[in-house]
Amino acid sequence: MSVVSPSPASLSPDAVTANFEEEYEASVNPQWVRLLRLLQMNVRYARCAGVELFTGDGNRVLDFLSGYCVHNLGHNHPAILQAIKDELDRCGPAMLQSHVPERAGELATRLCQSAGGNLTKVFFCSSGSEGIEAAIKFARAHTRRNGLLYTEGAFHGLTCGALSLMGDAFWKTDFGPLLPETDQIRFNHLSDLEEKLKTRNYAVFFVEPIQGEGGIRASSAEYLKQARELCERYGTLLVFDEVQTGFCRTGPFLAAHHYSVNAHGRPGKSDERRPHPERCCAHAGRYLQIGLRLLQAVLDSYFHVLRKRPRDASRIGCSRYARARETGRARHHSRRLHAPETARGTG
Numbered sequence: 001m002s003v004v005s006p007s008p009a010s011l012s013p014d015a016v017t018a019n020f021e022e023e024y025e026a027s028v029n030p031q032w033v034r035l036l037r038l039l040q041m042n043v044r045y046a047r048c049a050g051v052e053l054f055t056g057d058g059n060r061v062l063d064f065l066s067g068y069c070v071h072n073l074g075h076n077h078p079a080i081l082q083a084i085k086d087e088l089d090r091c092g093p094a095m096l097q098s099h100v101p102e103r104a105g106e107l108a109t110r111l112c113q114s115a116g117g118n119l120t121k122v123f124f125c126s127s128g129s130e131g132i133e134a135a136i137k138f139a140r141a142h143t144r145r146n147g148l149l150y151t152e153g154a155f156h157g158l159t160c161g162a163l164s165l166m167g168d169a170f171w172k173t174d175f176g177p178l179l180p181e182t183d184q185i186r187f188n189h190l191s192d193l194e195e196k197l198k199t200r201n202y203a204v205f206f207v208e209p210i211q212g213e214g215g216i217r218a219s220s221a222e223y224l225k226q227a228r229e230l231c232e233r234y235g236t237l238l239v240f241d242e243v244q245t246g247f248c249r250t251g252p253f254l255a256a257h258h259y260s261v262n263a264h265g266r267p268g269k270s271d272e273r274r275p276h277p278e279r280c281c282a283h284a285g286r287y288l289q290i291g292l293r294l295l296q297a298v299l300d301s302y303f304h305v306l307r308k309r310p311r312d313a314s315r316i317g318c319s320r321y322a323r324a325r326e327t328g329r330a331r332h333h334s335r336r337l338h339a340p341e342t343a344r345g346t347g
């Protein structure tokens with residue numbers, strides 16, 4: 001068997017067909033191309049590095065969007081690229097459910113340790129919406145209840161289950177009927193939460209510690225703490241959706257850590273029929289959507305960069321650094337950015 005590697009030429013920008021926009025319009029999404037043109041955003045990028053995007057005609061664009069929170073370490077971080085290249089050169093296995101992935105267990109352990117508390121299991125999936133779907137299923141199976149509770153302004157994803165938990169009707173119109181027995185309460189209102197939880201109908205309460213799409217609205221410190229206590233009291237599981245806040249994007253590993261609330265707490269007396277919120281709280285984090293094999297490969301580099309190189313990370317941190325560069329204050333700024341906590345915050 002011979003191994004065929006793609007020739008660099010086939011991957012170069014020159015290999016892109018001249019009418020790639022028309023092809024995209026015809027075969028993918030014409031509205032999207034129209035919108036990008038309208039917003040003057042249909043720029044062709046030749047190279048992306050860190051927070052900078054370089055166009056073919058020599059312009060440099062600062063990326064304040066960060067792929068809607070996907071580029072947690074900036075574009076094409078050299079350490080991440082090297083780890084991916086090494087893994088590809090190794091020609092290792094990339095199979096589904098046919099062997100125990102070599103480093104997935106280690107990755108899961110490190111994620112649990114970083115999340116803190118009593119989290120002991122990780123469910124790997126490829127999008128935030130999938131994480132929410134899994135949380136719905138786990139919670140319903142575990143509590144044997146149907147009800148799903150979410151907050152006004154929530155954004156949890158675009159699959160049918162996740163859509164059922166979206167605060168804004170805009171996202172749901174034309175896609176119904178969605179999941180039954182879902183209820184919305186006001187964000188940051190404990191009385192609303194307790195009133196619903198008292199019915200003991202709810203399997204799970206989904207909340208973003210800091211709402212992203214809802215307008216960067218942060219929970220009050222009291223809200224998350226009390227929400228957790230109330231959920232424990234009424235046997236409802238508490239899920240923190242941290243897909244948007246990601247890993248270290250707000251400073252600590254998870255945004256919930258700002259509030260000293262995480263999926264921890266001493267397990268109560270063992271009663272397997274009752275939910276253990278401290279074991280079942282879930283955090284969903286989206287960072288590198290490149291599949292488990294490559295995710296494993298970049299494991300060390302990712303954690304290293306996340307911890308040691310705050311300047312490279314995240315829309316919030318990057319944006320501030322980028323702004324400082326533009327105003328000639330980069331050296332001063334980079335001295336101040338010696339810890340992620342100084343670069344970011346809850347808002």
Ligand SMILES: Cc1ncc(COP(=O)(O)O)c(C=O)c1O
Pocket residue numbers: 068126127128129130155156157158208212213241242243244245286
């Ligand atoms: C808070 C939150 N949850 C879930 C999702 C859905 O994630 P995905 O687009 O990866 O399915 C998003 C997407 O932006 C989000 O912001």
